[in-house]
Amino acid sequence: MSFLAPYALIGLLALPVIWWLIKATPPPPTEQRFPSLMILNRLHPRRADTERAPLWLLLLRLVAAALVIVGLAQPVRVAHERSLAAGSGRLVIVLDDGWSAVPHWSERVRTARLLGDHALEQQNEVVLVRAARGPDGALPEPFATRDRARFDALMGRLRPESWGLDRHGLVPAIQALSDGGRARVMVLADGLATPDDAALKGALEALGDVTDIRWSACDIATLGATTASGLKARVSVLPCPARHFEIHARSEQGGTLAVFPLDIPAGLSQAQTDLDLPAILRNQTARLTLSTGAADGNGTALAEMNMGPAGIRLLDEGDRRRPVGLVATPNDDTPLVGSAFFLSRALGNIAELRHGSVDQLLGGKLSVLIAPDGTLSQEGLQHRVDAWVKDGGELIRFAGPAMAPGGDTPDARVDPLLPVALMGGVRQLGGPMSWGTPQKLAPFPEGSPFSGLNQPSDVTVTRQVLARPSSELTDHVWARLTDGTPLVTATRSGRGEIVLFHVTPSPDWSNLPISGLFPEMLQRLIQRSEGVRGATATATTLQPAETLDADGILGPPPPGARALPASAFGNTVPSAEHPPGLYGPHAQRRALNLGDAMAALTPEMRLGTPMTPRSARPEQPLGPLLLACGLLLLLLDLVLSLARRGLLRRASLALMLPVAGWQAAHAQALPTQPSAPSPAATTPATTPAGVTPAGPQASDAPPAALQTRLAYVVTGHDDIDQASREGLDGLSKYTADRSSAQLGPPDGVHPGTDDLAFYPLLYWPVTEDVQADPKRTAALNAFMAHGGIILIDTQGAGTELDPDGGGASRAALRRATDGLAVPPLMKLDDHHTIAHSFYLLHDFPGRVSGEPVWVARHGDEALDDVSPVIIGAADWAHAWAVGPDGSTPYAVIPGGEDQRTQAYRFGVNVVLYALTGNYKADQMKVPALLQRMGQ
Structure with a gap:
């Protein structure tokens, strides 16, 4: 125990004086009854001006005075003083301040400040070494001081970074400190393993005795997502007890669009879930956020924790927007007849659908273009659409009478926007003019994007355009009929894709457009598209536009942020040079996220003697507690003194009289106030005294x-x-x-x-x-x-x-x-x-x-x-x-x-x-x- 004001202990010399002042108290009054005046003559009064106070009362007053004096001296209790003060000389604090330190950042700073303040009180030098690179891209220089004010000011300014640690660069910095002799080393580790942990441990042991302080790494998690086949979220953690998470889909304004629960059983390090969002909500989703807490028996989150940038997955333009354009023709939206009518119904709930001409649709942001029969017959339109497809667009075409004129001349079938060459005419399957019967669907090929979809047994095709047989035809077929003829063919064109349905989008040639399979097939094709960024993806490198800080807030990029090649997204781990955030112009925006390319999380080896954070608790001031105890004892002395002199009873009566008077006045005023009769008012006069009548009281009324x-x-x-x-x-x-x-x-x-x-x-x-x-x-x-x-x-x-x-x-x-x-x-x-x-x-x-x-x-x-x-x-x-x-x-x-x-x-x-x-x-x-x- 130490005292911040030790000279106040001189007041203890006043205790003998206090003993002398309070050793005597007036005697309590004596009550006597006088049955007769004759007894008065026999009374002989004795002079007794004072009476010695009992020993217990004297001790009570001395203890109260001592507590007040010692409390004014401001004593302070140092927790685990031996562990903090062990050794002498420099104290080196190695602080992990990357994204993984965000969940327990305030505790880390408080512990580091406590360790440094205690060393500075012992007149020792403190050296603070940070393990993450700074916003300028360089590893911060070690901070050495003997001034407590400077050290506290630095600790108050520290903030974690939104990228990982640089253990490789930290090793030379630790080795450079060895020139100053051995030191005590306190490592505030994050608990995540890196390839340079063994080299760092050797450098720390060469510097001095190492103590490893770390918090629970089970509170660290990363959120990633994939959008190749629907939006799927992936959460990675260290193998820990069962955890409960919630994934929130949020708009650009921060509003919650949907919430998806995710439970990770004990011992597992990764789990994923499908985020099934309607198209309109997915298009408005700007980010996914992760909230976590310890799970109770019912799997309910008990307490949320700030996960920082690791718990945020930004979505870029390609992730959340795949607008679909439907080429419109006059009278093509006639209910139950026009092809646009059936396509609109099939796409209404799965895509952001736009109608218009080819020029109107390609003039804006577009991911998929759907062209019914006869809409791309002009040569000028074909060249423009072909350029759009090669730049990353997805073209879906449907056959019809205009695509299959009579005859079989190859010159008549030249069309650059077809995946395969077609034969002239229309194949009739069933009907009074045909010997064939309607054909059903064959199972989808294994490499087809439609693989895995449930095929209704009642879907049949009565007419189709036929693909010209060739040795390469099989490579372009995604769906067939039971007789082997292609139903859906496709080919790559530049960075884009051309897909052809060999039937009409209306039920004229097949009942496929009115089946439940049709919208699922279209959804698979839309998910294959690159998104709106495919139309403008011309830059080879993207400059950082907005980056995430440690609180998960988008802001201006730090000075050390550098451009990133467009091809590197998806396999680049964020760093000080490439912090997590959004890159590129708005129309070509790409997102770099911590959880997308990061390897599986593994526990870090111990870097020194383990020490729990509770062992480094701050100093506890005892002055307020001692002063409070002393004042309570003085108040108890006052009460006992009043009781010994017979004044406590009189004081209590004096306090009760005003209360009783107010209650009486209130009881007289109640009958004059308009109110409903209470059960007590109707109670017969024969109710025994002291018995409370039955009935509801005013306090029993519901709040409503x-x-x-x-x-x-x-x-x-x-x-x-x-x-x-x-x-x-x-x-x-x-x-x-x-x-x-x-x-x-x-x-x-x-x-x-x-x-x-x-x-x-x-x-x-x-x-x-x-x-x-x-x-x-x-x-x-x-x-x-x-x-x-x-x-x-x-x-x-x-x-x-x-x-x-x-x-x-x-x-x-x-x-x-x-x-x-x-x-x-x-x-x-x-x-x-x-x-x-x-x-x-x-x-x-x-x-x-x-x-x-x-x-x-x-x-x-x-x-x-x-x-x-x-x-x-x-x-x-x-x-x-x-x-x-x-x-x-x-x-x-x-x-x-x-x-x-x-x-x-x-x-x-x-x-x-x-x-x-x-x-x-x-x-x-x-x-x-x-x-x-x-x-």
């Missing part, structure tokens, strides 16, 4: 009875319930800020169990696993019958958020509303009271827009013609949601923040509609009233 609150139905899905709670909380605050309605925090309820009578509005997110429940239905019917409104939300099912969930959502909605007293419905329009109960609205978006909202056609007259139910699929809760930090965590599609504002306004209108009913409907009758009044 004392404050207006919104409610949501608990679904049992943690993510949906959290979004409902955050959404209604955000809507309540938005409503309170812009209207006179003051709403409390929302409540989660279970209809049929909880009392719904306190809530004006109930938000019900319907999930696919909802089941019919008679108790819930009865409770909701009673809720609506007494004026409550239910807002039913299928959360974007069947929309761009969840294009495949429409059928399951409709079935779930039928189960949920089975037995519910839902009146006849109509679409909500801008003439309904909801559209102008506060804001004037013409549409009613949520997280998605354009979805219809249904309300009662005629409300209950007993309830002021108010619709008891509102049904939609706009996913309002995610649009209203506000996170704990005040941000809006979920992105809205496609209108951005303007659409979120409209969603909030719709929510305000619904809340005020639930609170006030149809009073705004009277304003719609003003013209008729004025007409009847003759004005």
Whole structure:
């Protein structure tokens, strides 16, 4: 133990004086009863001015005074002083400050500062050596000082780097320190192995005694992804206990588009998962982020940790955008007839589809061009499309009558945009004019991009154009019929590809375009394309545009950042010269990520004697604790002194009298206040004294009875319930800020169990696993019958958020509303009271827009013609949601923040509609009233 103010201990000399001052106390008063005046004559008073205090009281006061004096001397306890002060001379601190140090960076800096401060107090020199290269691309020079202020200032400025360590360059720097003699070495290692660990260990041992301090390497993880066959995320960790991760797909504004859980069992070092995102969400995904925490028994993350740039996977233009252009022709989109009609239906949910002429489509960013029969017959267009394909485009063509004129002359079949040469005419398979029968699909070849797809047995082909037989034809065939004739052929052209379907994109020649296999085949072809960067990939080297710092924030590149060859992306590990981030111009943007090319993580060998971070705890000041104990003892002495003199009882009575007076006055005032009769007021007068009458007390009232609150139905899905709670909380605050309605925090309820009578509005997110429940239905019917409104939300099912969930959502909605007293419905329009109960609205978006909202056609007259139910699929809760930090965590599609504002306004209108009913409907009758009044 040491003292920061040792001269304050002189006050201990005052203890004898204190003993002399407090050794005597006044005697306590003596109470005597006088039964008769005769006894007074027998009393002989004795003079007793003072009485010695008991020994325990004297010791109590001396201990209190000693604690106060010692506390003023500011004692400090040094934890594990022997381990920190072992040896003398220089202290060399080797600090790992690369990306792997981010999860425990604050603890590393605190430990390094503690070690350095303790050595500086012993008048020893401290040398700090950093293991990662700096922003200028050079390894920082060792920092040596004997000044504590300079050392603390440096530690306060230190930040980890977003690239790895340079162990190879660190070895010579450590060897150069050997010229100053032996030293104590403290290594704050990250725990990840490198090829130079053995050389570094030898250099450290030659310098002096080495102590290895490290934190749990199980908190280190890297996030990578592949986009060759769909978006797949890969998480790499050290072999550790089971871990739970969540991968968030985020937009450029930081909003969450989707969340994918991933569990890595104990002992495994890598796992991957498919990120199945709708095309419109994937196109808006700018980055994938990794959040991690220790997993409990249910696999739920308990605590998040900052992973730094290793937990971020940036997506570039080619990763997230593959726009598809469909060449349009007049009247080609006629429903159930035109080829564009069937192609649009097949591509609507899997691609970003654009319509237009060839010139219009190639004038913008395009990854895939789909050309039905007859759209590329002009020679000028063929040359332009051919150049686009050779520059990385993907051309998909379909056959038809224009591609197969009569005859078999080779000159008539010259077309540079065909993968194989064709024979003239159309092959007829089945029908009154043919001896053949319709052919089915043969299994896809092993090297075909369609390999692995499920082939329906009912897909048949009745007509096709035939490929001219040749020795190389087999190399170009991706799909065949059962008789061996090609159905889909392809060839490479420059960096691009040309694919030909030997049938039409409409059901004229085959029922393939109306089968479930057709969109899957198109999706495989789109995934093979290079993306929009293929159209402009002309630069051989890409300059850094924005780079990630240790906090995962994109910013200007550091001074040492250098250009990177375009061919090196995907196999380059980020470094100080090539930090992780985005490279190249915006149209040709490429992403360099830590987790894409990094080798598997392996544990690092011990570099010295192991020491846990807890063994280097900071100094603990004892002064405040001693002062607090001393003051508590003095307060105890005061209480005991008052008790010995008989004054404690009088003081307590004096304090109780004002309280009793206030209670009496309050009890007299209660009958004069208007209130409902309480059970106590109706209790008979024969209630025994001291027995509390039965009945509810004021404190038993639910919060919703004392404050207006919104409610949501608990679904049992943690993510949906959290979004409902955050959404209604955000809507309540938005409503309170812009209207006179003051709403409390929302409540989660279970209809049929909880009392719904306190809530004006109930938000019900319907999930696919909802089941019919008679108790819930009865409770909701009673809720609506007494004026409550239910807002039913299928959360974007069947929309761009969840294009495949429409059928399951409709079935779930039928189960949920089975037995519910839902009146006849109509679409909500801008003439309904909801559209102008506060804001004037013409549409009613949520997280998605354009979805219809249904309300009662005629409300209950007993309830002021108010619709008891509102049904939609706009996913309002995610649009209203506000996170704990005040941000809006979920992105809205496609209108951005303007659409979120409209969603909030719709929510305000619904809340005020639930609170006030149809009073705004009277304003719609003003013209008729004025007409009847003759004005």
